[in-house]
Amino acid sequence: MTMERILRAMGDVMAERGTEKAGINAVADRAGVNKVLIYRYFGGWNGLLEAYVQRGFFLSMFNEKFLESVPDHLPVENRSKVWSDYTIQFMREFRARKPSQELIRWEMTHGETELARRLAAFRDQSYKELADKLAPYSEYDPIAIMSLMISAVTYMVLTSSQRDHIIDIDLHSESGWERLETAIRRIYSGLSFALEHETAKKVEVK
Numbered sequence: 001m002t003m004e005r006i007l008r009a010m011g012d013v014m015a016e017r018g019t020e021k022a023g024i025n026a027v028a029d030r031a032g033v034n035k036v037l038i039y040r041y042f043g044g045w046n047g048l049l050e051a052y053v054q055r056g057f058f059l060s061m062f063n064e065k066f067l068e069s070v071p072d073h074l075p076v077e078n079r080s081k082v083w084s085d086y087t088i089q090f091m092r093e094f095r096a097r098k099p100s101q102e103l104i105r106w107e108m109t110h111g112e113t114e115l116a117r118r119l120a121a122f123r124d125q126s127y128k129e130l131a132d133k134l135a136p137y138s139e140y141d142p143i144a145i146m147s148l149m150i151s152a153v154t155y156m157v158l159t160s161s162q163r164d165h166i167i168d169i170d171l172h173s174e175s176g177w178e179r180l181e182t183a184i185r186r187i188y189s190g191l192s193f194a195l196e197h198e199t200a201k202k203v204e205v206k
Contacts, residue, residue, distance in 0.1 A: 049103075
């Protein structure tokens with residue numbers, strides 16, 4: 001319970017100050033614990049930040065429990081919906097979690113550091129494991145597709161704090177984000193249809 005309180009306090013501090021200005025002392029004050037306890041549990045700032053990401057405080061899908069909840073051997077016809085639902089869940093959570101947005105902003109300006117590389121590598125591995133479980137037609141490079149979609153969502157969410165619209169999508173209204181969710185569903189549904197058609201053509205040729 002104490003470790004969870006510390007990690008939640010870290011999220012609060014990052015949301016208020018940004019990752020750059022957050023620190024052990026501020027987290028300890030917010031959590032109401034001695035900072036020595038943070039060093040004992042997490043080994044320091046880097047360990048605290050890694051625990052924040054790996055235990056699902058960054059986003060719920062970045063932990064083993066979420067990966068275990070995704071069923072193995074989904075029928076191909078069901079994967080399009082699950083795939084789009086995952087992307088939409090990612091977008092909703094990322095929008096709602098200001099600490100996670102601040103962490104990504106920090107990574108974008110500190111990408112050369114070992115810590116930033118480790119955090120990114122952990123998320124990349126989670127994406128890969130999800131793709132292995134969810135993606136229909138593994139021969140059509142689902143990792144590239146997922147990379148494009150996650151990058152687009154990340155950009156849309158981060159830019160929404162600096163601008164009201166992208167083209168005529170209102171980023172400050174729920175109706176604008178609902179349009180984006182509908183677009184995600186259509187993209188994956190259309191992609192699934194196209195891949196099924198392409199696969200059927202290959203079978204016919206053989």
